Amino acid sequence: MAFRWAILGTGPVARKFALGLRAAQDAAAVVVASRDPARARAFAASLGVARAVDSYEEAVEAEVDAVYVATPVHLRRAHAALCLARGRPALLEKPFAGAAAEAEAIATAAREAGVFCMEGMWTRFTPLARRLAALREEGALGAVRLVEGAFCVAERPDPAGSLFRAQDGGALLHRGVYPLSLASMLMGPPVSATATATLGETGVDEDCAVLARHANGGISVSRASLRVDAPLELLAAGERATARVSAPLYRPSRMRIAKTAPRRGMGGGGGRLEKLRESGLAQGLLQRLAALRPERGATVFAPFAGNGYGHQADEVRRCVEAGLTESPVMPLAESVAIIAAMDQARAAWGGGRDDHSKR
Template sequence: MRAIASATRLVEHFAAQQVHPCYAVNEPRVGIDAPVERIRGRCFWWKLRAISATGPGFLGYGHYAATTLGDSVVDTRWAIFGTGGISAKFVSGLRHAKGAKPNLVVSRSADSGRRFAQAFGIPEVAEGYDSVTAASPFDVAYIATPPSEHARHAIACIEAGKAVLIEKPFASSVAEARRIADAARAQGVFCMEAMWTRFNPAARRLRDLVREGAVGEVRQAHGAFCFTNEPDAANTSFDPQRGGGALAQLGVYPISLLHWLFGAPEDVAAFGRTGDTGVEEDAAISLRFAGGVVATVNTSLRALGDNGLRIGGTHGSVAFEGPIFRPYGVRLQRMTPRRKGGDTGLGRKALLREQGLPQKLSQLHGLLTRSGKVERQLFAGNGYHYQVEEVGRCLAAGLKESPEMTLDDSIAVMETMDTVRERIGGQR
């Protein structure tokens, strides 16, 4: 049984990883530059990830429903804007979504578009992002071009009457985010940011536990998304002209999730480091929300972090099991608030606790066990399809925005990110 449990945890671990263990040393780990051939095809761990959570009941674990509008969806044909690694992951997930199919690849280069379409069996290819018209063979566009191009490409689709799902970050600035939102509302077209983690079963379970008061009054929160990469101006993550930087590529995850949980912050403070290519490579952020919740966010393109999300309250804490971008469970730890006084530290038990042997046993116990109750919330497929199904449900309900990821929320997240950039300035 121990061997089975260990194998289960191993599969779960690799099922949740966005950074594959079969990356070459010099290949980019984050952003839209992740190599397509490493995401699909010969990589052994890709096959494990594909089967790791194929449906409810696999390995005996259930799923927490990630729905807010019921199960009805409309059939949709999707156009994929951009042929980078994030698009490959999205299309792989799209195949798990009810009623959705990829029908068109739109790329700057016809050759790149054809290679991508052939890899995924997509029937149509269009060269040039300005080629979209009302007659183009798709219903929803997935915009996965660099952040600097999101507004231009999204608005072109919106003006053609096409619904859009825009990869995070929603835009490269709050001004561009407002332009996209204004265009969608003026045209009466559905528009949503692709913050896929909000629709992940584990994320939704964590939010419900917080709302139910499982940790008491929330006082603190912490989120981090940090990876170490070699600086490379050819990589979008390090190119300021294409919307790079730790905030846009990684920090948007914890910032958006904290917005989702607590609303927009009332105050923002930040310190960071700007790299030689002109993007912020590291940032430490403090946020204060209505009601007194204080939060910290760490993000980095140059340093590895804990890459988790934890919410702390007066009666315990709840945290993601697995990385912040693709959690597969939650860990709930409860604690009754301690009362002041009572233990002077001079009692027999108190003195005994401070001796060498009890402390050594405590350390060993801490190394071998972790406190709290774990709820496994395995995602199906690679997890990207939950946001696709949200689009289908919203369209079926006649909505122009998702109640889980509104346009105002995307604008507020961009406003927070712009404020952080202002605070950091040219800090090095």
């Protein structure tokens, strides 16, 4: 029998998830809930969901195996509580929460209820991200010391839209969380973070850069923007090899692995070879040759299925059927640590948040 999903919310991300489920293993969205009955019906009709209901409460009461929560971040805790109180395994959209206190409260509620709960950090479940994690676990990358990633896409500012909304928008919460989470996957959870940001008219960070220290001692730099474009790539540098994940880092399918080749030193001895190498003639030649030199390393191609959103659903199914209450790939404590680091980062630029689920 197919694994049955209820979907809370009918926004653009819920739609992507419903489409993604088509490529998941034996899964189906059987109920969708909206605050507006017409919206629920339209969503159900266009995506082939059997039942449309007009309250989130009704959806969690339905005969389902898990609930996917795709409502705004400031409602995360309330909607997680709804699922967990009814004993429904919950997949909560990323970011896991808007602040560490909320994230901690969700994780505690899940543990106390003994009900499966996971952040829908869907990128982490793509085949390419799994391969990258496996390379680290097997030691092929050596100790990962530095991870850099950027999620910068220019948007037209929309004060009411989820990205710019004063209540729960911002480049870090919506975008910077992707490279930060991948860095956490490779170097352990962030243990401290600092940041700088440029705030926009709604008060949210529109450009930011977060510098974090991770559990293994490594450093990550996560850049995010709502206003400018930049290559959406990730670089993970280990003592044995460097992985360059091609854009877009949030939905990766290709990376290049190049062995680290430590140099013996900078030279500086003033020998004849060094003089020759530093001559204008030699440097001119090297510049021309650089264009012809093949890129170092080997390409790994690991395509995602469908639109890529279904892999996280496969993980939820696997865990629930195995009787697990957390995913070893995206554990609750790690989701909480990532939100805590984002709190620290925002505090560094003076944009720390309260626990807004209490408002």
